[in-house]
Amino acid sequence: MNSYMKRFVLFAAVALAFVSCAKQAEPTLSGLDPNAFKDRYQGKRVALYTLKNEQGMEVCITNFGGRIVSMMVPDIKGNFLDVVLGFDNIKDYYPENNASDFGAAIGRYANRINQGRFTLDGEEYQLPRNNFGHCLHGGPDGWQYKVYKVVKHNDTMLKLLMDSPDGDSGFPGRVKAYVTYTLTPDNQLQISYEATTNKPTVINMTNHSYFNLAGDPEYHRVSEDFIRMNALAFTPVDATYMPTGEIRNVSRTPMDFTSGEYVGVNINNFADEQIKNGNGFDHNWILNNHRDITEPAVMLYTAQSCILLTVYTDEPGIQIYTGNFLDGSVQGKKGIYYKKHAGICLETQKYPDSPNHPEWPSPVLRPGETYRSNTVYAFSTLDINGEKEAEK
Numbered sequence: 001m002n003s004y005m006k007r008f009v010l011f012a013a014v015a016l017a018f019v020s021c022a023k024q025a026e027p028t029l030s031g032l033d034p035n036a037f038k039d040r041y042q043g044k045r046v047a048l049y050t051l052k053n054e055q056g057m058e059v060c061i062t063n064f065g066g067r068i069v070s071m072m073v074p075d076i077k078g079n080f081l082d083v084v085l086g087f088d089n090i091k092d093y094y095p096e097n098n099a100s101d102f103g104a105a106i107g108r109y110a111n112r113i114n115q116g117r118f119t120l121d122g123e124e125y126q127l128p129r130n131n132f133g134h135c136l137h138g139g140p141d142g143w144q145y146k147v148y149k150v151v152k153h154n155d156t157m158l159k160l161l162m163d164s165p166d167g168d169s170g171f172p173g174r175v176k177a178y179v180t181y182t183l184t185p186d187n188q189l190q191i192s193y194e195a196t197t198n199k200p201t202v203i204n205m206t207n208h209s210y211f212n213l214a215g216d217p218e219y220h221r222v223s224e225d226f227i228r229m230n231a232l233a234f235t236p237v238d239a240t241y242m243p244t245g246e247i248r249n250v251s252r253t254p255m256d257f258t259s260g261e262y263v264g265v266n267i268n269n270f271a272d273e274q275i276k277n278g279n280g281f282d283h284n285w286i287l288n289n290h291r292d293i294t295e296p297a298v299m300l301y302t303a304q305s306c307i308l309l310t311v312y313t314d315e316p317g318i319q320i321y322t323g324n325f326l327d328g329s330v331q332g333k334k335g336i337y338y339k340k341h342a343g344i345c346l347e348t349q350k351y352p353d354s355p356n357h358p359e360w361p362s363p364v365l366r367p368g369e370t371y372r373s374n375t376v377y378a379f380s381t382l383d384i385n386g387e388k389e390a391e392k
Contacts, residue, residue: 007123016306022065028057029339030082031334036089036280037062037069040092044147046090047160051183056080057379058069064093065144066105066160066179067210073187076306076381079174081215083379085343088333095145098330101208101297104144105179105193106137107162108171110206111284111319111352118355120172120364121200127170132240137208139169144208148179156183166199173199175365183245188378195371200364203371204350206315210323210343213302213309218336222322222344223264226301227255231318235351240275243352255283262298267322269317280341284317284351293374298346306383312376313348316361321345348375 028050029388037048058072058080064134071088072080086102087093116127117297118133128139137144148160157180164175177195184190193205204263214220234255235243250256254266254275262280270276274283289295291314298311311318321344328339350363365371 013098024104024358025175028060028070029056029072029080030057030060032060032070032088034254039090041090041147043092045339046147047150049089049150051156051158051181053156053183053185053187055169055185055187057183057187057270059181060190061103061158061181062090063148063150063160064090065103065146067080067093067144068181068207071189071209073213073215073307073379075215076383078136081213081305081307082333083211083215083309085210085217085332085338097138099140100330101137101144101262102210102332104160104208105148105160105205106208106347107177107203107205108138108164108168108175109135109202109204109355110137110208110349111204112242114353114356116170116324118202120202120355123172125170125172125197132242134240134242138171141169143177151178157181161259171201173197173201175201175203176205177205177371179205186378187380188376189376191375193371193373195365196367196369197365198367200356200366203365204344204373205373206319206347206349208345208347209308210338210345211300213300213307213341214304217303217332217338217342220302221264221339221341223262223267223309223341224302224304225263225344226260226303227257227263228260228293228299229285229318229320230297232258232287232288232352233286235284235286235317236274236350237277237283240317241278241282243284243357245357250285255285263322264341267341278324281320281322282324284319284349286317286351287313287315289313293376298350299386300344300346301382308344308380309384310378310380311346311348312378314372314374315348315350317349317351318347319347319349320351321347329337346377348373 127135151159
């Protein structure tokens, strides 16, 4: 066999081994096939990345939109449940197939900007309007529909980069934004955001996971969950979900979760103007933790699994959205159609429309500054029923 033939045979063997390995990719604990996430979107490579700690907790993330695809958390019996909504293949995340925000790292500006307009340093900017005449989550070409670059990945950490050009969806300044997911040994998913700019701009990033702590989005509704919030006030909205500019005390309103309450107690109380305007809960609460990430902001509990999710953040607000527009038309993982209230979003962030409210915590980022935002989703179990039995 001449040298040319030897090289050909060697190349063929390597290629065959590569294909064989690709076909034999092991499914994740959540049952995802990594091969179903290998693709190119607008010429950029997308894939599935898995984090896992020593306790067996697993988080799967795709760099398309920086989306958390699955999150396997142990329940009170030690069974692992997937506690977030999403799809089991990458193509279903593409906006031409499903314009969803499931699990996404939202940018440049999470939530709404009134009429898509804001003024910065005397210059007015017009953004795309994609929600009741407003700009929502950066518009129809927000970062949730773009490919993040993978900077670093190991067993417990994934760091992503979004290099956003000046004028991206109408926003000023070239922004380099990093999102880092870190899975700790004690079942915490830490998400940190950093960004710099070469021109004054606004930025507000968050994660848009829909949580179902029962791991049962087919039958379990988040209205059955118990929530406690460290928040004494909220920002009321009008019929287009836009903040009115008022800051209102939660006392004696359906927005009062300071002592804890079931999500569903007032979720359909449409006699209340704010519940009617939000079609349920779709509001920003002003956190009372003084932006101290060591102090709990929100606690969410599901008796079905006894899983407790505690949210920590150094952001001033949190948007609670109870999946009010899920209508059973979207088919997610395991062939389940997601119905109304199948998931709840806990989006830590600046207040909606903050660029138009200089009296609120500022979302402005200037050259030489670094935007930083940190959120922790901490999972544990709590057997409330067992404690009640012990008390008898």
